[in-house]
Amino acid sequence: MAAEESSGRLIAICGKGGSGKTALAALLTKCILERNGSKLLVIDADPTMNLPATLGLQAGRTVNEIRERIIREARSAGKVEKQHLARSLDYMLLEALIETDEFSLLVMGRPDSVGCYCPVNALLRDGIKTMAEHFDTILIDGEAGVEQISRQVMQSVDIPIVVSDISARGLQTAALIRNVIESQKIIKYKKIGLVLNRVRDGGESLQRYVQATGLELFGWIPEDENIARFDMEARPLLQIPTDSPAFIAAQQILSRI
Amino acid sequence: MDIADDCIKELRAWFRRKEEAGASRQFDAFESLEGGAPVLQNLDGNRKNPTIIFKEDTRLELGHPSVGSCSAALATHDASLVEDGLITIVGPDVGETEQKVLPFAQIAVVGCEGTIEDTCAAMDRALHAGAQTDGYMLRSVPDLIWARVSKEAAESGFSLRGLGLRLIASLRDECEGIVKCEMFFVTSSREDVSELRAIVDPTRVRLRKLRTFGRKDDGTYECDTSLDCNECPEKPVCDTIRDVITIRKGDRIITIGGDDDDGAS
Numbered sequence: 001m002a003a004e005e006s007s008g009r010l011i012a013i014c015g016k017g018g019s020g021k022t023a024l025a026a027l028l029t030k031c032i033l034e035r036n037g038s039k040l041l042v043i044d045a046d047p048t049m050n051l052p053a054t055l056g057l058q059a060g061r062t063v064n065e066i067r068e069r070i071i072r073e074a075r076s077a078g079k080v081e082k083q084h085l086a087r088s089l090d091y092m093l094l095e096a097l098i099e100t101d102e103f104s105l106l107v108m109g110r111p112d113s114v115g116c117y118c119p120v121n122a123l124l125r126d127g128i129k130t131m132a133e134h135f136d137t138i139l140i141d142g143e144a145g146v147e148q149i150s151r152q153v154m155q156s157v158d159i160p161i162v163v164s165d166i167s168a169r170g171l172q173t174a175a176l177i178r179n180v181i182e183s184q185k186i187i188k189y190k191k192i193g194l195v196l197n198r199v200r201d202g203g204e205s206l207q208r209y210v211q212a213t214g215l216e217l218f219g220w221i222p223e224d225e226n227i228a229r230f231d232m233e234a235r236p237l238l239q240i241p242t243d244s245p246a247f248i249a250a251q252q253i254l255s256r257i
Numbered sequence: 258m259d260i261a262d263d264c265i266k267e268l269r270a271w272f273r274r275k276e277e278a279g280a281s282r283q284f285d286a287f288e289s290l291e292g293g294a295p296v297l298q299n300l301d302g303n304r305k306n307p308t309i310i311f312k313e314d315t316r317l318e319l320g321h322p323s324v325g326s327c328s329a330a331l332a333t334h335d336a337s338l339v340e341d342g343l344i345t346i347v348g349p350d351v352g353e354t355e356q357k358v359l360p361f362a363q364i365a366v367v368g369c370e371g372t373i374e375d376t377c378a379a380m381d382r383a384l385h386a387g388a389q390t391d392g393y394m395l396r397s398v399p400d401l402i403w404a405r406v407s408k409e410a411a412e413s414g415f416s417l418r419g420l421g422l423r424l425i426a427s428l429r430d431e432c433e434g435i436v437k438c439e440m441f442f443v444t445s446s447r448e449d450v451s452e453l454r455a456i457v458d459p460t461r462v463r464l465r466k467l468r469t470f471g472r473k474d475d476g477t478y479e480c481d482t483s484l485d486c487n488e489c490p491e492k493p494v495c496d497t498i499r500d501v502i503t504i505r506k507g508d509r510i511i512t513i514g515g516d517d518d519d520g521a522s
Contacts, residue, residue, distance in 0.1 A: 039311070075487075080378045084399050087385060091396035091403060095322055099312045134309045 062109025387427025
């Protein structure tokens with residue numbers, strides 16, 4: 001369990017834009033669902049909000065919409081309204097939770113208000129933590145770095161996964177993310193590693209890419225035409241065939257972490 | 258005449274019409290329950306946070322945002338408006354429906370000796386605390402209520418009647434100055450719940466204003482919270498008055514050194 005945050009297992013995915021984080025999040029979701037009957041919470045923490053569609057769902061109320069409402073109500077809250085606000089948070093978070101028969105999804109959305117509102121972030125993190133305690137596994141699809149996850153979602157995770165393709169820029173970004181996490185201690189974690197995406201030739205040749213990042217290699221996802229086809233056809237990746245190379249690779253990654 | 262009295266009378270009339278149509282049932286909280294109706298189990302005292310009942314574990318969902326809900330806590334000094342210990346249910350109870358989702362209204366009415374505003378606020382807390390029980394998940398904001406009854410709780414006999422008992426006990430125990438308590442639950446239809454909201458909402462708005470603006474001894478009101486004028490619901494009034502003042506200044510005949518030269522502009 002990640003530090004003091006949750007009784008479940010927390011996996012966060014981050015990486016440069018376009019590196020395939022959302023696709024990996026969808027594949028890992030499918031892997032976890034295929035594996036066992038554990039309760040899974042998926043959190044889309046990327047402001048671009050691509051994950052719901054990739055999972056075949058539609059985003060409704062987002063956590064940042066709740067944030068805006070809390071800020072509005074806090075402006076004129078007296079003693080009684082503060083009590084109402086404390087309870088309203090659980091109501092609004094449940095309303096934002098998209099429950100399917102197999103897993104649940106929470107979408108963070110995009111913040112609108114200018115201003116840091118740190119106490120509001122702390123309040124929301126507490127609400128999310130309360131909800132997350134009821135799940136066995138929490139999978140977070142983040143953005144490039146982990147700052148946003150740490151600020152708005154959870155302050156510690158079990159396993160941050162840094163995703164990169166094998167471009168020089170992608171690997172530089174992966175190395176930078178690792179440096180930031182380790183040097184600035186933005187987020188607490190137990191184990192951190194790299195997943196390489198859209199790999200054409202696997203094996204020993206990958207090691208030189210991995211060394212450059214200073215990260216442990218959790219695995220690599222091969223170039224898979226199914227992913228591209230599903231993307232073009234706007235089909236949810238949860239429907240990808242189980243003999244698909246990308247899915248098989250994701251299963252191996254999950255076993256390793 | 259208290260702020261909620263008209264609302265309570267209108268509610269009583271609404272429930273009377275339901276009773277005459279044979280659409281409501283009433284239970285006396287002070288009669289012992291026959292057939293060994295279960296005592297609701299308290300949450301584990303160590304559990305700090307509200308539990309979640311997932312959809313897959315839910316037998317019945319009450320007041321989901323898509324079907325409508327209404328929640329109210331009303332107090333009066335006129336005890337004749339309250340039937341002490343009465344629980345009224347319009348629509349099916351938990352064990353009486355095959356449906357998975359129902360609209361939901363929960364209304365508590367009390368006769369009290371303290372101030373109406375303070376009593377309503379205390380009631381709100383007591384109702385929320387009193388509903389914390391295994392197998393019943395409650396989410397509420399001041400005017401809405403959303404609950405889930407777990408399959409396990411439903412099989413064990415959880416009922417709105419039992420919940421009503423518990424809430425009446427909680428109101429009596431937790432709120433000072435309460436002399437009579439009555440509970441109403443409605444699960445019949447979205448239209449019924451909407452009608453109740455329409456009856457209750459104006460009073461709720463007035464109660465909120467009373468809480469926002471503290472009344473001084475001379476009967477006037479001033480805001481006793483750290484209100485930002487930009488968020489005050491009365492801002493349009495003040496803005497209008499400021500415009501009126503500006504208009505009046507513009508209409509004055511300004512003479513240099515005359516009585517109307519107030520030096521303000």
